[in-house]
Amino acid sequence: MMSIQAELQNAPPEKLVCNQVSKTFKTQRGSVLALDRVSLSVQEGEFVCLVGPSGCGKSTLLNIIAGLEQPDSGRVESSGQPVTDAGRDRMMMFQESALFPWLDVMGNVLFGLRLKPGLNNKERRDVAEFYIRLVGLEKFKRSNIHELSCGMTQRVALARALAPNPRVLLMDEPFAALDALTREQLYGDLQRIWQERRKTIVFVTHNVREAACLGDRVVLFSPHPGRVQEQFLVKLPRPRDINTVALAEYATEITRALKRHLKPETGEVAE
Amino acid sequence: MKRLLSAFIFFAVIVVTWEWLVRKGVWSPVLVPSPLDVLKYLAGAIRDGSMIDASFVTLKRLLLGYFTGLLLGLPLGLLNARFKFCQDTIGLLALGIQTLPSVCFAPLALLWFGLTETAMFSIVVMGSLWSVLLATDAGVRSVPPIYMRAARTMGSRGFHTWFAVILPAALPFIVSGMKQGWAFAWRSLMAAEIYITVLSGSGLGLLLHYGRELSALDQVFGIMLVIIAIGLLTDRLFFAPFERFLHRRWGLGNR
Numbered sequence: 001m002m003s004i005q006a007e008l009q010n011a012p013p014e015k016l017v018c019n020q021v022s023k024t025f026k027t028q029r030g031s032v033l034a035l036d037r038v039s040l041s042v043q044e045g046e047f048v049c050l051v052g053p054s055g056c057g058k059s060t061l062l063n064i065i066a067g068l069e070q071p072d073s074g075r076v077e078s079s080g081q082p083v084t085d086a087g088r089d090r091m092m093m094f095q096e097s098a099l100f101p102w103l104d105v106m107g108n109v110l111f112g113l114r115l116k117p118g119l120n121n122k123e124r125r126d127v128a129e130f131y132i133r134l135v136g137l138e139k140f141k142r143s144n145i146h147e148l149s150c151g152m153t154q155r156v157a158l159a160r161a162l163a164p165n166p167r168v169l170l171m172d173e174p175f176a177a178l179d180a181l182t183r184e185q186l187y188g189d190l191q192r193i194w195q196e197r198r199k200t201i202v203f204v205t206h207n208v209r210e211a212a213c214l215g216d217r218v219v220l221f222s223p224h225p226g227r228v229q230e231q232f233l234v235k236l237p238r239p240r241d242i243n244t245v246a247l248a249e250y251a252t253e254i255t256r257a258l259k260r261h262l263k264p265e266t267g268e269v270a271e
Numbered sequence: 272m273k274r275l276l277s278a279f280i281f282f283a284v285i286v287v288t289w290e291w292l293v294r295k296g297v298w299s300p301v302l303v304p305s306p307l308d309v310l311k312y313l314a315g316a317i318r319d320g321s322m323i324d325a326s327f328v329t330l331k332r333l334l335l336g337y338f339t340g341l342l343l344g345l346p347l348g349l350l351n352a353r354f355k356f357c358q359d360t361i362g363l364l365a366l367g368i369q370t371l372p373s374v375c376f377a378p379l380a381l382l383w384f385g386l387t388e389t390a391m392f393s394i395v396v397m398g399s400l401w402s403v404l405l406a407t408d409a410g411v412r413s414v415p416p417i418y419m420r421a422a423r424t425m426g427s428r429g430f431h432t433w434f435a436v437i438l439p440a441a442l443p444f445i446v447s448g449m450k451q452g453w454a455f456a457w458r459s460l461m462a463a464e465i466y467i468t469v470l471s472g473s474g475l476g477l478l479l480h481y482g483r484e485l486s487a488l489d490q491v492f493g494i495m496l497v498i499i500a501i502g503l504l505t506d507r508l509f510f511a512p513f514e515r516f517l518h519r520r521w522g523l524g525n526r
Contacts, residue, residue, distance in 0.1 A: 098421040112425035146522035
């Protein structure tokens with residue numbers, strides 16, 4: 001494993017750039033500095049995992065990149081354009097599926113496509129069917145959301161996020177609520193889809209093994225205030241299996257670094 | 272089919288027992304008419320047109336008032352949920368008035384509008400408007416913010432978010448508000464029709480009232496049955512499709 005600085009000397013063009021981003025939240029106990037001058041860049045086609053204990057600002061950063069929240073200071077650019085609002089080029093996937101219960105699977109995947117100009121209805125349906133097939137749910141395209149298992153709902157959410165064909169996929173702990181077996185299946189699916197569709201993915205998690213399994217690069221955050229502490233490149237062949245020894249070694253090293261950066265009183269260490 | 276059969280047997284037993292008790296003289300025919308007499312009254316009233324006319328008058332009042340309440344209540348509920356100012360003004364008013372049974376508007380409506388259709392109309396509107404308003408308000412407030420965020424990343428803004436996300440997400444609340452509004456409107460209209468004689472048309476409530484004045488128990492029972500039938504029919508024809516939709520999509524209810 002090597003330092004990221006050396007690796008970035010000769011880097012390909014940057015897809016996402018966060019420059020000195022700060023964000024403060026006001027709570028009843030006073031204001032909390034969720035992000036303290038965080039800078040991060042993500043290359044086209046890269047899979048980056050943001051890891052850290054809860055409260056370290058990783059989800060806030062993701063929301064800011066998505067354009068759902070505005071930073072207090074600092075700048076975020078996507079493909080060289082400043083991010084001011086949510087946009088179809090950066091789709092977000094949430095921890096809870098956020099699927100719409102009044103629509104069936106097909107309707108949910110179509111939602112974003114209906115808002116995308118330049119397609120007729122037939123084309124929209126074809127595109128939606130393509131993505132439903134991609135996540136392996138072609139038999140369930142007419143199912144209602146409440147009839148699906150948790151894993152299936154997250155697959156639909158993935159298809160819905162992919163459907164408008166964004167270049168960037170932002171994922172906020174999307175598999176945290178799933179059981180281990182389903183999660184492993186989805187690790188495989190996500191890696192396959194990422195390679196097939198050549199997306200840029202920013203993936204937030206508090207699970208170090210998950211990060212090491214999915215990411216080209218793992219960015220370590222520490223809380224109070226939220227800062228980037230260290231970055232790790234994971235150089236393992238894909239598709240990766242979360243149960244291999246090599247991967248466990250990466251995870252151990254990242255976890256060790258994570259513990260080093262946590263002040264003892266802040267508690268809560270990621271697994 | 273089995274459920275239909277058990278329902279049929281249940282009601283058949285009730286009617287037969289009723290007829291038997293009346294014939295045996297256990298119940299005085301003055302106080303309890305036999306089912307056959309009720310049926311005869313109903314057949315006669317339908318044949319001479321009085322039943323049809325009365326039902327028509329009542330339903331017209333109900334539907335006119337109810338849909339006005341709905342048309343006012345829905346947008347007001349949305350405004351309430353959206354603007355703090357509306358919530359502090361109309362919202363508070365709605366909360367207050369909703370606790371007042373809408374038949375309590377009858378004296379006021381009489382003094383303001385006299386013995387007119389307008390009086391009836393205003394009572395029915397008062398019955399439905401506030402329930403629908405408050406339910407819409409509560410429904411919109413209960414929509415998980417994550418739906419709005421997800422919609423926003425997919426390019427939904429402003430009116431599209433309201434009509435394609437917030438309204439459908441609030442539908443379970445809105446439908447139950449509509450049902451409650453319907454129940455209030457129906458009850459207050461019946462009370463008002465019994466209580467107020469409007470010359471421009473005699474509804475079912477008035478027929479019921481005449482039944483009492485004439486001590487015509489077959490009429491009283493007959494009209495009551497018709498009122499029940501209208502309530503049941505509305506539930507099946509108007510609300511059941513909504514509830515089936517909610518059940519299918521959300522997995523709510525147990526139909």
